[in-house]
Amino acid sequence: MKFSILALLPALISGATAAPKPAGTLAKRDAPKVYLAGDSTMAKNGGGAGTGTEGWGQYLAYSLDIEVINDAIGGRSARSFTNEGRFQAIIDVVEPGDFVVIEFGHNDGGSLSTTDNGRTDCFGDGEETCISPTTGETVYTFVFYEVEAGKALQAKGANVIMSSQTPDNPWETGTFVYEPTRFVGYAKTAADAIGASYVDHGQYVADRFEALGATAVDAFYPNDHTHTSPEGADVVSAAFVKSVLCANDGLAAHVKNATSSVPGSCV
Numbered sequence: 001m002k003f004s005i006l007a008l009l010p011a012l013i014s015g016a017t018a019a020p021k022p023a024g025t026l027a028k029r030d031a032p033k034v035y036l037a038g039d040s041t042m043a044k045n046g047g048g049a050g051t052g053t054e055g056w057g058q059y060l061a062y063s064l065d066i067e068v069i070n071d072a073i074g075g076r077s078a079r080s081f082t083n084e085g086r087f088q089a090i091i092d093v094v095e096p097g098d099f100v101v102i103e104f105g106h107n108d109g110g111s112l113s114t115t116d117n118g119r120t121d122c123f124g125d126g127e128e129t130c131i132s133p134t135t136g137e138t139v140y141t142f143v144f145y146e147v148e149a150g151k152a153l154q155a156k157g158a159n160v161i162m163s164s165q166t167p168d169n170p171w172e173t174g175t176f177v178y179e180p181t182r183f184v185g186y187a188k189t190a191a192d193a194i195g196a197s198y199v200d201h202g203q204y205v206a207d208r209f210e211a212l213g214a215t216a217v218d219a220f221y222p223n224d225h226t227h228t229s230p231e232g233a234d235v236v237s238a239a240f241v242k243s244v245l246c247a248n249d250g251l252a253a254h255v256k257n258a259t260s261s262v263p264g265s266c267v
């Protein structure tokens with residue numbers, strides 16, 4: 001999908017200029033909800049990534065005492081989730097005390113030098129901008145898109161959790177290798193910029209996968225090195241739960257499971 005800069009601007013501006021209301025004036029609903037913003041690795045049916053795949057967001061509800069709304073969608077980046085109005089759709093419905101988990105990175109890489117797939121972010125971790133060689137659109141950084149969405153969500157009274165992307169199969173070569181992408185660090189940069197929570201989901205998944213070993217983990221990847229089976233998604237979800245419990249984030253109060261009962265160690 002292509003979007004002109006004119007189509008993009010109102011969404012960015014409304015997010016950027018929404019006046020934050022004092023938290024005390026916002027009435028919380030009885031039970032908060034959890035909204036998930038992400039890509040195929042989080043999405044229902046693996047975002048259509050292929051038969052036998054599932055996204056981890058489909059498993060999170062089993063560990064929580066509150067409702068999870070999985071708005072993740074395959075193929076999206078922080079940029080395209082923004083440009084398609086998908087953050088705005090969550091901003092529109094979120095209520096004070098709700099939680100929003102934002103996890104991107106798998107589709108954010110690439111170069112804008114000669115082509116533009118509509119997903120690639122401008123390189124950098126701040127206010128850098130690029131011009132799309134395809135549409136002429138001004139393209140912002142991963143951090144910019146996550147910060148703009150996070151600020152608008154916080155202005156509605158939501159608790160924003162920036163989560164680092166999941167690793168591709170770290171056993172792919174037969175030897176365990178986990179090298180976080182730059183988007184892992186960028187997610188923390190975005191969280192720190194707006195005082196949001198940060199969980200290093202990628203590291204928790206990597207640690208679990210290292211402990212489970214090559215045979216078990218290879219079986220979690222039926223089609224490629226990115227998209228997990230339902231069994232793999234359940235483990236990836238548990239790693240997220242562990243990261244939330246270890247961070248003692250506000251969401252931790254809604255986790256049914258004791259920290260010690262969830263496999264793995266706090267990072």
Ligand SMILES: *[C@@H]1O[C@H](CO)[C@@H](O)[C@H](O)[C@H]1NC(C)=O
Binds near residue numbers: 062237238241261
């Ligand atoms: C937490 O407990 C529920 C059962 O109450 C279970 O379905 C879920 O998988 C557990 N989550 C984790 C992360 O162990």
